[in-house]
Amino acid sequence: MAANIDAETLTSEVLQSWAQTPDERLRQILGSLTTHLHSFVQEVAPTIQEWDQAIDFLTKTGKTCTDVRQEFILLSDVLGVSMLVETINGQETPDATDSTVLGPFHMVESPGRALGDDISPESEGPRCVVSGRILSVDGSPIPNAVIDIWQADTKGFYDVQQPGTQSIGNGRALLRSDSDGQFHFRSVVPMYYPIPTDGPVGKLLLATARHPFRPAHIHFLVTAPGYRELTTHIFIGGSDYIDSDTVFAVKTSLVKDFRENPDPDDAAHYGVQSPFRHGHFDIVLHPEH
Template sequence: MTTEATGAGVTEQALTSLRGTTDPRLRELLTGLVRHLHDFARETRLTQEEWERAIAFLTATGQACTDTRQEFILLSDVLGLSMLVETVNGHRAPGATESTVLGPFHMTESPVRALGDDIDLVGGGEPCVVSGRVLSEDGTPLPGALVDVWQADDKGFYDVQQPGAQPAGNGRGLFTAGTEGRFWFRTCVPAPYPIPTDGPVGGLLRATGRHPYRPAHIHFIATAEGHTPVTTHIFVAGGDYLDSDAVFAVKESLVQDFAETDDPSLAREFGVPNPLRHARFDLVLERAS
């Protein structure tokens, strides 16, 4: 084929137009983007009609975003891009807690709560206690570390998805680790849930014959001075969809027992009925270099 027929001339012009980019990293990113975008269109021989559908899809995705919904993060999630970026950047010291995707629902500030508080402001789900320690990679406790937690309720919805039905801050809490880096809070056992399917991303999942479910999980961001923050989840062991998470976010090390524990003194300590469901999970942070 001639240069004209493959569009190589257009690609060359587009790449040349980026040469004046002052920021060298932006130039590198845009150059890579143009190369891959053009190669994609050239290799698939993208038609005018398909291009029009893609434009319409991206436009609808942008317009589905609101203060409480991030459809572009959802799109990145279901294409595996979010998890890939996490993985490429998520190298950690051996033993440090592995990261996973942020997801589209960390969009409001979590309310500051005291250790032991119940983040399930509504009730009705199966109560449980989550406890652990924030540690440095060598095992040194990190008292004063911040532990930001958010989860869906027992019906599978985040507070921001149901502004009428759930109080703001339901399922969310910002905790400060105590002595020995310990944190603990009460909540309900999370349930698997479908990501929102009433927008463009839902249409994509239907067209690809994929289910929209995520296995049950609780989100964490742990931050401590002198350490690299970690964004992660814990997943409920034995639950559904652990091997087919709609957003590819499961890592084996993040799957945790939420075991029923018959331990009256523990129940008294946490102020919950015995027996109790209890997940123990340490957040181990890498020292910042």
């Protein structure tokens, strides 16, 4: 490469360096990444100090990741990239339940629980029942689907954020739908909460005057043989920040009312005290082919 090479020639040479990449998809990705990244750098024209700061930010982001915290997912979330990837892939399955972000807290294995169990037995606060069905796009029930669930407590914390206060597995469950595709469980009504702000991503939000809050929600990851895996949420209607989720993940179809049910017979049926709040959420999966 010439000592006084210009920017356009440099970009061309880097693109050419990927030309023999055996994997066609990898070659496409690296070529596009090079083109857009070089264009970004030319547009912004960072100083050497600014580029060093960028490298330091990414280094600190990596060092913040642990077995129970994924700071790079958090960064992807607040940049809207996680939601963009979900939206692009969701276009292939318009008849299925809308997908949304995985989030940074799906980091431990959820405990197996029976239908109807309380998935947040250590959490204090108002109780709720969540019920629904796992269905195919043609409306037929999907029995024995695996439903992975995780949520924050009424103070806005996940189990992995409070070692010694919550046991790992509190607020989590692995359920299986019954022969009619139905499921239900008990829990606490989750609280809106801030994403972790003690790391590089939190400092980024502070520097840009953005709030760190997510509206109240419960995560679902649903799998069944012959169907595409689905990652989604149920958002609690009326929650604070429902219109300004810091990770841009709210979709109207996923917002559900958790209405108060005063019926003592219903409360007895579900094993909760009356009155309780009840949210219903049917989840539609798309066949793999």
